[in-house]
Structures are given as structure tokens and as C-alpha cells.
Amino acid sequence: MNHLKTFILLAVMTALFMGIGYLIGGPTGMGVALLFAGGMNLFSYWNADKIVLKMYKAQPVDEQHPNAVVRNYVADVRQMAQDAGMPQPQVAIIPSDQPNAFATGRNPQNAAVCATTGLLDMLTREEVRGVMAHELAHVKNRDTLTMTVTATIAGAIAALANFALFFGGNDRERPGGMIGTLALMILAPMAAGLVQMAISRSREYEADRVGAEIAGDPQALASALQKIEAYAKRIHNPTAERNPASGQLFIINPLAGRGADNLFSTHPATGNRVRALMELGAKMGMRPRATQPAPEPIQPRPAAGFATGVPTTPPSSPSRKGPWG
Numbered sequence: 001m002n003h004l005k006t007f008i009l010l011a012v013m014t015a016l017f018m019g020i021g022y023l024i025g026g027p028t029g030m031g032v033a034l035l036f037a038g039g040m041n042l043f044s045y046w047n048a049d050k051i052v053l054k055m056y057k058a059q060p061v062d063e064q065h066p067n068a069v070v071r072n073y074v075a076d077v078r079q080m081a082q083d084a085g086m087p088q089p090q091v092a093i094i095p096s097d098q099p100n101a102f103a104t105g106r107n108p109q110n111a112a113v114c115a116t117t118g119l120l121d122m123l124t125r126e127e128v129r130g131v132m133a134h135e136l137a138h139v140k141n142r143d144t145l146t147m148t149v150t151a152t153i154a155g156a157i158a159a160l161a162n163f164a165l166f167f168g169g170n171d172r173e174r175p176g177g178m179i180g181t182l183a184l185m186i187l188a189p190m191a192a193g194l195v196q197m198a199i200s201r202s203r204e205y206e207a208d209r210v211g212a213e214i215a216g217d218p219q220a221l222a223s224a225l226q227k228i229e230a231y232a233k234r235i236h237n238p239t240a241e242r243n244p245a246s247g248q249l250f251i252i253n254p255l256a257g258r259g260a261d262n263l264f265s266t267h268p269a270t271g272n273r274v275r276a277l278m279e280l281g282a283k284m285g286m287r288p289r290a291t292q293p294a295p296e297p298i299q300p301r302p303a304a305g306f307a308t309g310v311p312t313t314p315p316s317s318p319s320r321k322g323p324w325g
Contacts, residue, residue: 089105134211
């Protein structure tokens with residue numbers, strides 16, 4: 001049902017795109033818009049993962065990394081991918097104090113999973129495993145391509161709506177006229193955003209479920225989600241703020257530091273996700289354990305100052321617990 005729902009919503013976005021093209025140039029404009037949408041999707045299919053990795057300055061890492069935290073992170077991702085019967089993805093870190101993570105790539109054979117330095121510094125090893133299992137679930141379900149395509153089409157709809165205002169609205173002979181152009185310019189991007197939100201939210205719930213099964217610990221992912229959301233509200237992600245369409249790729253909305261960004265959030269409410277995960281844990285026979293709220297965040301430090309690419313938490317910091325030392 002999720003795949004059918006995603007297909008229907010993508011068809012709606014394509015129809016919106018073609019509708020704007022028709023408003024600008026009639027049947028010819030609609031055909032041009034369809035060709036343009038196809039070209040955008042083709043470009044996204046082959047290049048979106050490279051673009052987003054470069055945008056966030058992702059750094060590939062492996063088991064030879066000098067930092068033990070990073071070595072454990074890489075080893076856990078590769079072990080979980082192997083257990084899930086998946087090809088080994090590229091593993092990378094992003095220099096950002098905000099704890100977060102995302103996956104990208106057109107298919108499981110060409111995928112990359114990324115964690116921020118803040119995530120590795122502030123979460124326990126079990127929680128990081130839960131987060132990265134969620135990202136592996138996105139790869140396994142081929143959500144990375146779907147979300148990239150929806151982000152591309154949504155951005156194109158907004159751009160084409162603005163184009164309609166400046167080049168189509170003053171021509172009364174064109175379909176819709178000035179009033180139709182203004183209405184579509186305002187409503188089409190909003191509708192595209194709602195469709196994008198619906199696709200992403202359904203994919204997040206499914207990735208939570210599959211990721212919890214991959215890691216074997218739904219409660220660890222539930223705890224991680226609560227901590228990440230708490231930190232994201234206090235520590236901004238400047239790259240995501242400049243490129244809000246990429247926000248849906250992350251496990252928690254990286255724009256949560258600004259209240260207005262929650263109006264059309266592409267992520268489900270964290271409380272609902274936590275409840276679903278705790279229920280899944282109960283079905284798996286796990287004894288409930290309390291999910292602790294995130295402690296006060298450590299003072300953010302410039303990423304450029306990290307000699308190893310990952311900040312080192314002092315032993316006295318309350319944010320480091322468990323097997324990470």
C-alpha cells in the first residue's frame with residue numbers, strides 16, 4: 001500500500017507540473033513541462049547523491065580511521081548491511097554539530113549513509129546503530145530515490161510557478177488568464193509541498209519499522225529520535241537552512257530550530273514514531289526501558305577544528321554513555 005500511495009502521489013506532482021505548463025503555453029506548454037520534468041528526474045536519478053554529498057561536505061570513512069568512535073560506526077553499518085542482505089553502502093561523516101543522519105543514492109548498489117559528527121559525539125553506540133539501521137532501511141526500501149525525485153519535482157513546480165507569474169500572467173489569451181496564473185502560482189507549490197510531506201511521512205514510519213528490525217532494538221532508535229529532536233531545536237544546520245528541500249532526507253527535520261519550518265514538516269511527529277517503536281519492541285518481547293530526554297547540549301565547536309573529523313567529548317560530559325566510552 002505504501003508503494004501504491006507513493007506512485008499516486010508522484011503522479012499528482014507530475015500532473016501539477018503539467019498543469020502549470022498548460023497555464024503558461026496551453027497544450028504545447030504542457031508538453032514542454034512534461035519533457036522538462038522527465039529531464040529533471042533523469043538528472044536527479046544519476047546525480048542527486050553526488051550533489052547532496054558534496055553540498056554537505058560528506059567525508060568517506062572506513063575501519064582504518066584514527067578515531068575509535070568512527071571505526072565502530074563504520075563496522076556497525078557494514079555488519080548491519082551484511083545481516084540485512086544488502087550491498088555495502090558508502091559510509092561517510094558530515095562536519096556538523098547538529099546530530100542527524102541521512103541516506104542517499106539511486107539504488108542499494110549505489111547508496112551512501114551519512115552521520116553528522118554531532119550524532120557520533122552525543123549518542124550512545126546502541127542509539128547510533130538504531131539511527132543508521134533506519135537509514136539502511138531507506139536504502140533497502142529504495143526510498144532515497146523516491147524522496148530525491150519528489151524534492152526535485154517540488155522545487156521545479158515552485159520555479160515554474162514563478163515563471164508563470166512573470167511570463168504567463170499578463171497574457172489574457174492564455175488559459176487561466178491573470179487570476180488563474182496567480183491562483184496556480186500560490187496553490188501549486190503548496191500542493192506540491194503537501195504531497196512531498198505525505199510521501200516522506202509514510203516512508204519514515206516504514207523505515208523506523210524496518211530499521212528497528214535490522215538493528216534488533218526498537219527502543220534504542222526511539223531514544224535516539226528523542227535526543228536528536230531536542231538537539232536539533234537548539235543547534236542549527238546552516239547547510240540545511242540554505243537548502244530546505246534537502247531536509248526531508250534526514251532522520252529528524254534539520255530545520256526544527258525555526259518554528260515556521262514545522263508548518264509543512266516532511267517528518268511525522270517524533271512522539272508518534274516513539275510510540276510505534278515502543279509498541280514494536282513489546283511485540284518483540286523486549287522489556288520496556290525508559291527513554292531519557294536529551295541532556296543539555298555541549299557548547300558547539302567549529303567543525304574545522306576537529307583533527308579527526310569527529311569532536312571528542314570530555315570524559316566528564318553527561319552526553320557520552322555506554323560502550324562509546
